[in-house]
Amino acid sequence: MSFSIAELFAQHSTDKFDLHEQFLNNQMVRVLKTIGYDRHYKRAVGQYLYDQHDNEYLDLLSGFGVFAIGRNHPTVISALHETLTLELPNLVQLDVSVLSGLLAQEILKTTPDNLTKMFFCNSGTEAVEAAIKFARYTTKREKIVFCEHAYHGLTMGSLSLNGEPIFREGFGPLLPGCSAVPFNDPAALEQALSGKDIAAFIVEPIQGKGVNLPDDNYLSEVEKLCKKYGTLFVADEVQTGLGRTGKFWAIEHWNVKPDMICMAKALSGGFVPVGGVAMTTKIMDSVYNRMDRAVVHGSTFSKNNMAMSAGLATLHVMQEENLVENSAKVGDDIIATLNAMTSKYEFLKEARGKGMMIAIEFHAPKSLTLKAAWAMLEAANKGLFCQMITIPLFKEHRILSQVAGHGMNVVKLLPPLNLTQKDRDHIIAAFDKTIYDTHQISGAIWDLGKNLASHALKGKTGK
Numbered sequence: 001m002s003f004s005i006a007e008l009f010a011q012h013s014t015d016k017f018d019l020h021e022q023f024l025n026n027q028m029v030r031v032l033k034t035i036g037y038d039r040h041y042k043r044a045v046g047q048y049l050y051d052q053h054d055n056e057y058l059d060l061l062s063g064f065g066v067f068a069i070g071r072n073h074p075t076v077i078s079a080l081h082e083t084l085t086l087e088l089p090n091l092v093q094l095d096v097s098v099l100s101g102l103l104a105q106e107i108l109k110t111t112p113d114n115l116t117k118m119f120f121c122n123s124g125t126e127a128v129e130a131a132i133k134f135a136r137y138t139t140k141r142e143k144i145v146f147c148e149h150a151y152h153g154l155t156m157g158s159l160s161l162n163g164e165p166i167f168r169e170g171f172g173p174l175l176p177g178c179s180a181v182p183f184n185d186p187a188a189l190e191q192a193l194s195g196k197d198i199a200a201f202i203v204e205p206i207q208g209k210g211v212n213l214p215d216d217n218y219l220s221e222v223e224k225l226c227k228k229y230g231t232l233f234v235a236d237e238v239q240t241g242l243g244r245t246g247k248f249w250a251i252e253h254w255n256v257k258p259d260m261i262c263m264a265k266a267l268s269g270g271f272v273p274v275g276g277v278a279m280t281t282k283i284m285d286s287v288y289n290r291m292d293r294a295v296v297h298g299s300t301f302s303k304n305n306m307a308m309s310a311g312l313a314t315l316h317v318m319q320e321e322n323l324v325e326n327s328a329k330v331g332d333d334i335i336a337t338l339n340a341m342t343s344k345y346e347f348l349k350e351a352r353g354k355g356m357m358i359a360i361e362f363h364a365p366k367s368l369t370l371k372a373a374w375a376m377l378e379a380a381n382k383g384l385f386c387q388m389i390t391i392p393l394f395k396e397h398r399i400l401s402q403v404a405g406h407g408m409n410v411v412k413l414l415p416p417l418n419l420t421q422k423d424r425d426h427i428i429a430a431f432d433k434t435i436y437d438t439h440q441i442s443g444a445i446w447d448l449g450k451n452l453a454s455h456a457l458k459g460k461t462g463k
Helices: 005-012 016-023 026-035 074-085 098-108 124-139 186-193 218-229 281-287 305-320 323-343 368-380 384-397 421-438 444-461
Strands: 041-045 048-051 056-059 117-121 143-147 178-181 198-203 232-236 260-263 275-279 348-354 357-362 410-413
Touching (some): 016 026, 074 305, 098 117, 098 275, 098 305, 117 281, 124 143, 124 198, 124 260, 124 275, 124 281, 143 186, 186 218, 198 218, 218 232, 323 348, 323 357, 323 421, 368 384, 368 444, 384 410, 384 421
Parallel strands (some): 143 178
Antiparallel strands (some): 048 056, 348 357, 357 410
């Protein structure tokens, strides 16, 4: 009897919600059904998703930044197919692989020249875990400093550096010796580092939760302070890296040289999970300092041929299609055009970001009627207004977007880097219409708002 994934998918494509309710996270199914995102997607190409009725959706989440080159890119598919059919030796373990060496070489061509070694793993959180361990061993210090509102992953070490309480609650005790400082505050950082007992300061060049940008001199001050106090400077570029911000690495905007860069997400091309840490030779040689320590840290599936092939193909596509340049051009245009709307919409505070990492923030209006409507939503659940943006964007304009974080009125866009001018125009028109509708208090969109508020209040009371 033959085995066919195509047949299985065709037979069960509309069973996914039932399967998840029975065997997986049923709360996620409840969320999707409550907000009307329970679609049955049957295929995906580039920046678009298609449901069973062949409706096209513009995906501005790209799998939380994974599909930077778009979904199902033919170059990566070809590379993976070729890798599968070559019958290559894979994960021999008592060996080293050609493909991982080549991928390391290609990545290090893009990093600051002080970073000369690569460590591969399977995800962003594994990259952060490795950075924690490598920093501790290299400096012989235990403490790690991170930023408030940071996001570095959900495994225990990474979670200990997570600045959002909702992710940490109930999972303690967490890794000892981890403390937070405000983002964008060099004075607070210096106070934390001044005891000369901090192994590493880990920071997102642009914070993912909220898309918070640093002041122009912040990261250069971080670099100076870390050098002054013997602390390793770790840039978490899991989300911001590989062209997301209009530069290959976000740190390029501020011309800094960290001691380590954590990466993942876009490096996989969206097919095979792959993460990594670029680091100085000093760090690598400190951790792997004797032959009996050659396997002191690793991961069974890291450097597997499929992951390395996906990474090599992804880097090739980014260069061939000029995706970093397109990210800067189209992304910055979207930000500027949305910002120009603030003069006509009271709810719209600003658009910000760099490249294809974009935040659209909303705030309390001045008009009494609008202010009362805003207050009603905020009383029910802080940050609820953004659902009045993202849900109509999805239902009426077939644009998939997300709220940037818990309790904040910020919509976040992480589009594929290959957005076209047509996509850009569709995004602008959809936001213009949706934000306009929120200013019509008697309109249908506020029926949605009242319904959302009712659900939020029921959730608080448990009724």
